[in-house]
Amino acid sequence: MSRVVRKPAEFRRACEDARAAQRRVGLVPTMGALHRGHFSLIDEAKARADFIAVTIFVNPLQFAPEEDLEQYPRTFESDLDGCRERGVDLVFAPAPNTMYPTGFQTSVSVKELAKPLEGGFRPSHFDGVTTVVTKLFNLAGRCTALFGRKDYQQWKILTRMALDLDMPIELVGCPIIREADGLALSSRNRYLSASERQRALGVVSGLRDAFDAWERGERDPDALRSLTEKSVRPAFDHLDYVAAVDPETLTASPPSPDRLLIAVAAQLGSTRLIDNVVLGEDPRP
């Protein structure tokens, strides 16, 4: 049975008690609407720790006013079922006003890494992420925390944050989980109509084309980027970006990498999807 707690102090206490009982804490921060991607994080947590805490919190700080905070899927009961089936020990599901009471005014920012890619389209998004994750880390205490690499830039930013601020946290970035046809799992996929769902595969083809070209020896970032864009642009209603950048700096340097991140953000109707592959490291999407 997963225990559900709502108050930050209860969450902190439960993690402290677990550590006092010599259990290693594994933390999986989520916004709920759990899918197999999240469950893979829980499985990895169980391989690395023995007290598994899942947090479910649709964090208002990381949504801009025009974004989908209100309609973001909330499926708490089935999330809980999923946690229970997988032997999660603790679910922390706070209300927004306990996380951000009146007078709250502190933020955590990672600078350079937050500027490119998503930073150009969601300017305050990552400050919201780093701030809430700092709170979750401070409540959980020493632990291993697991994040999905579908949110690749988020993972890099959080890793940098934990290093820069000397947080006693081990961060693990886990592989993207995909549907049989290659679409990366996302809580936002449920917004898609049947035809949009089909067109969404344009991003998979694009990433696969870049992957295959890399395998054949292509190393020119511009060429690889263009290959991806050629599939994404016609399939989607709007292309935010297709980028070919260094997987560590998220910028165009170094010029001749032995790994290359291809990252895509594009919209189908009002739904915005992101996906990526690290060429030279990840398997074929």
Added chain:
Amino acid sequence: MSRVVRKPAEFRRACEDARAAQRRVGLVPTMGALHRGHFSLIDEAKARADFIAVTIFVNPLQFAPEEDLEQYPRTFESDLDGCRERGVDLVFAPAPNTMYPTGFQTSVSVKELAKPLEGGFRPSHFDGVTTVVTKLFNLAGRCTALFGRKDYQQWKILTRMALDLDMPIELVGCPIIREADGLALSSRNRYLSASERQRALGVVSGLRDAFDAWERGERDPDALRSLTEKSVRPAFDHLDYVAAVDPETLTASPPSPDRLLIAVAAQLGSTRLIDNVVLGEDPRP
């Protein structure tokens, strides 16, 4: 004997070991140049904890380019003697490049509380303070941390930060320590020439005049502010501010407080001094 450590990992480990041995950690963050004000923090730490860690780090992040980072007094050997005499267990004195290695890019900000008073004159100062103190807190882990109320705004900001970010830290603000003639102790006092040292008492007279008027029943913030300014302005070369504000919000509201913060920042030659009193709470300066 106070043990001296230079590396963040050693500092973290020493605090962890102390807690594992059931010792409560008391943390006194300083920039060195220790005086009786700092020693009063150490004494208070010893009353509240049983493993006392003093950090000595002149934090470059909290100095603006035109400020006194280079000439800030560094008196490490006598600081160490002072710590040893008082039974400090651990001194953490890192080099700047171990605190801020290449690629460092994360900052912690408290918003509203950092804007008034010092915020108007040292715009990036408090971000530097909150960032370094976050690092020290994350390294020290669960502890009681002690700060002087001479840096009253800093203390309020750090208290807000710890609350907002759910840090497992108890913050204690300790009273200002003064010379026999009333001058608040400060590492920067040693910059003063003999005549500047004498003129610096203008701020003490100003705070005392406000204190005495408050005791006589004066409650008008403007009148109390003006009383202080009347003594400070002629004594100093430049007045940055004299403010009469709510001790919690650091703004003019609420209009009829039962406590009132009088805060002063003014310059003598190239030396900038600050001082304050909370009317309705503090003793006569």
